[in-house]
Amino acid sequence: MDIQFALETFWSLLSALPLTLKLAATSIALGSVLALGLALARLSGNLALDLFARAYVFLFRGTPLLVQIFLIYYGLSQFPAVRHSIFWPLLREPYWCAVLALMLNTAAYASEIIRGGLLSVPHGQVEAARACGMGRFMIFRRIVMPQALRQALPGYGNEMISMVKATSLASIITLMEITGVAAKIISESYRVIEVFVVAGVIYLAINFALTRLVAFAEHRLNPQLRPPLPISAELKGEAH
Amino acid sequence: MTEPGFLDIISFGRDGWGPVLAAGAWMTILIAIAGFAIGGVIGIFGAWAKISGGPVVRGSAEAFTTVLRGIPDLLVIYLFYFGGSAVVTAVGQFFGQEGFVSFPGFLAGALAVGITSGAQQTEVYRGAFRAVHPGELEAATACGMGRLLKFRRITAPLTLRHALPGLGNVWQVVLKESALVSVTGVVELLRQAQIGAGSTSRPFDFFFIAAMIYLAISTVSGLVLQVTERRFSRGVRRG
Numbered sequence: 164m165d166i167q168f169a170l171e172t173f174w175s176l177l178s179a180l181p182l183t184l185k186l187a188a189t190s191i192a193l194g195s196v197l198a199l200g201l202a203l204a205r206l207s208g209n210l211a212l213d214l215f216a217r218a219y220v221f222l223f224r225g226t227p228l229l230v231q232i233f234l235i236y237y238g239l240s241q242f243p244a245v246r247h248s249i250f251w252p253l254l255r256e257p258y259w260c261a262v263l264a265l266m267l268n269t270a271a272y273a274s275e276i277i278r279g280g281l282l283s284v285p286h287g288q289v290e291a292a293r294a295c296g297m298g299r300f301m302i303f304r305r306i307v308m309p310q311a312l313r314q315a316l317p318g319y320g321n322e323m324i325s326m327v328k329a330t331s332l333a334s335i336i337t338l339m340e341i342t343g344v345a346a347k348i349i350s351e352s353y354r355v356i357e358v359f360v361v362a363g364v365i366y367l368a369i370n371f372a373l374t375r376l377v378a379f380a381e382h383r384l385n386p387q388l389r390p391p392l393p394i395s396a397e398l399k400g401e402a403h
Numbered sequence: 404m405t406e407p408g409f410l411d412i413i414s415f416g417r418d419g420w421g422p423v424l425a426a427g428a429w430m431t432i433l434i435a436i437a438g439f440a441i442g443g444v445i446g447i448f449g450a451w452a453k454i455s456g457g458p459v460v461r462g463s464a465e466a467f468t469t470v471l472r473g474i475p476d477l478l479v480i481y482l483f484y485f486g487g488s489a490v491v492t493a494v495g496q497f498f499g500q501e502g503f504v505s506f507p508g509f510l511a512g513a514l515a516v517g518i519t520s521g522a523q524q525t526e527v528y529r530g531a532f533r534a535v536h537p538g539e540l541e542a543a544t545a546c547g548m549g550r551l552l553k554f555r556r557i558t559a560p561l562t563l564r565h566a567l568p569g570l571g572n573v574w575q576v577v578l579k580e581s582a583l584v585s586v587t588g589v590v591e592l593l594r595q596a597q598i599g600a601g602s603t604s605r606p607f608d609f610f611f612i613a614a615m616i617y618l619a620i621s622t623v624s625g626l627v628l629q630v631t632e633r634r635f636s637r638g639v640r641r642g
Contacts (some may be wrong), residue, residue, distance in 0.1 A: 225618040227582035230593060230610055237600055238607035250458060324473070331475035342477055355486040359478065367473040 167197070167262035172348055173178045176341055176362055183340040186258075186330040190265035191323055198273035199268065205278050210213045216274065229332055231268055236260040261333035269326050276322060280315030281307060313384050320377035324370050341365055409608050410448030420609075421601050427595030428616050434512055434581040434591055439519025439574055446524025453529050471522035476580055479519055483511040484587045492505055520577045527569035532558075534565040564635050571628040582617070585598065592616055 165291040166260040201219060222230065239245045239254055253259040284307050292302040334343030346389055382389070415421035425464030452464035495504040514618070535558065543557040586596035598612035600606035 222614075222618065225621045226614040227579040227593070227617055229582045229585070229595075230614045230617060233597070233600075234607065234610040234614065235594070238610045241605055241607040328473075328475040331477040332583075334477070342475055342481075345478065346481055348484050349481060353485070353489055355482055356491055359482045359486070362478055363470065363474045366475060366478070367470065370473040 164332065165354070166359060168352070168354060169361055172345075172358050172361045173365075175348065176344055176358075176365055179339055179341045179344040180369075182338065183327070183330050186261060186265065186333055186338075186340060187278070187323075187327045189262050190269060191326050191332075193262070194266040194269035194273060194326075197270035198277055200282060201270060201274035205274070206281060210278070211290045220274060223268055228264065228329055229335065230269050232261060232264040232332055232336060235264045257333070257336045257338050261330075261336060262339055265326065265329060265333075266328070269322060272317060272322050272325075275316050276318040277311065280311035280313075283314040284310045309384070312379040313381075316377060316381050316384065320374065323377070325371055326369055327373065409605070423595055424592070424599070424612065424616070427590060427592040427613075428620065430509075430589065431593075431617075432590040432620065433577070434516065434584050434589070435574070435578045436522055437509075437513035438516030438581065439577045441513060442520030442524045442573070442577065445518065445521025446528050449521060449525030450528035450532060452534055453525065466635050470520055470521045472580050473598065476515070476519050477583055477586070480512060480515040480583055480586060483515040483518075484508065487514075508584065508587030508589040511587055512581070514590055516577055516580050516584065519580065521575055523573045524570065527566050527573060528562065530569065531562045531564075531566035535561045564639075566614065566626070567635060569634045571625070573630070574624060574628070575595050577615070578621055578624070 201216045204216040207213065235254070245251065245254065246271060254263075274383070288306055289302055292306045297305065328341055332344035333340055333344060337343075339347070341362055345358050349358050352358070415425075449464050449467065452460045456464065484506060487510070488504065491504045491506050539557060539561060540553070543553040548556065581591060582593045585591055585597065588594070590598070592613050596609040599609040603609070
């Protein structure tokens with residue numbers, strides 16, 4: 164292994180890090196909103212909404228992400244209506260196509276995770292909240308959501324990690340994120356091992372940081388699992 | 404040549420793309436099966452290393468699964484495709500062959516998919532072994548079974564039963580991952596759809612059909628897995 168070359172590769176790959184992070188963050192953020200909507204549609208009791216969400220999840224989990232990316236990036240331009248619509252300036256850009264595909268894809272997986280979290284909240288809690296006179300929205304915000312979040316977070320963390328990995332597919336539609344730059348360096352230098360190791364280390368570092376972040380969030384969201392804080396003040400009372 | 408319509412693309416007639424798309428789908432299934440089988444071998448050894456290996460063996464198995472689950476599959480495919488080509492070229496030059504020799508994409512793809520799914524299958528088998536009741540293994544030892552006999556008659560069937568749902572998930576992942584092998588130029592389903600999309604002006608139709616074929620393969624294999632699971636857990640009492 165050539166250390167000098169590995170270092171050079173490291174710096175060129177590091178310059179592609181922002182794009183990878185931007186792709187992952189944008190699609191996870193947008194996808195989570197869509198996922199929440201899909202999960203609520205599944206649980207709404209409305210047959211049309213339920214069927215739509217089921218079909219959506221089935222379609223997006225049953226097909227490869229790369230096919231979805233191609234459908235959006237290459238496929239949509241087949242229709243003149245799309246080319247003449249106001250969305251064309253966005254859909255022409257590989258960046259927004261990648262974000263759109265990643266977001267639609269993660270929403271399907273995440274909606275099932277969120278649905279599991281929402282279902283895990285005991286019904287008695289909702290009844291108790293209703294008995295206290297809370298409205299539907301307030302029950303959701305104060306009672307259901309915080310507990311569902313706790314339940315869903317570990318699964319959601321895994322989904323976020325697979326999203327970070329999935330951003331590498333954006334390199335196939337010409338985006339120069341980490342994998343794109345790595346493939347370019349490999350095909351120019353034919354030094355596979357060095358580039359692979361350096362790129363791998365960067366991805367592992369991102370995912371390690373992400374796992375720590377999720378673990379920290381889990382810790383914050385689960386105060387009931389933490390040992391009680393030691394009582395610092397001197398206890399005052401009658402002596403025995 | 405006139406522009407093909409949507410039906411021409413799926414037809415098996417003279418100008419239809421049906422036969423090549425079917426051949427592509429078959430290639431996809433072959434890559435997935437090869438990758439899954441390689442992953443199965445790795446998974447069994449990985450699980451064995453994690454369960455009963457010494458600290459060094461266990462540590463390297465742990466490192467293997469952690470690394471493989473933390474880096475993108477596309478990167479692994481590039482490693483095998485370009486790395487394999489570099490090795491083959493070096494061997495070729497050693498024997499006096501001039502220039503660049505490329506590594507077969509099918510082999511690179513199957514190996515890459517196999518290694519990533521091997522990391523997943525390691526965890527599946529390990530978890531499944533955990534679910535086997537220790538009393539059953541002790542009973543086998545008490546009956547005087549040797550290590551190999553115990554593995555073949557007791558450990559393997561019981562572990563496999565618990566592993567089936569997890570293996571089904573891994574299979575679905577492998578099937579979708581096989582689409583990435585198209586970057587090595589192997590003419591599987593997605594690559595064939597790309598070729599079709601490039602030689603006509605109907606990219607959406609081709610990728611849509613490819614998506615539907617993937618969906619059909621995963622749905623059918625999902626049903627098969629469901630039936631198998633039911634068959635192999637006949638002896639299990641449901642709460």
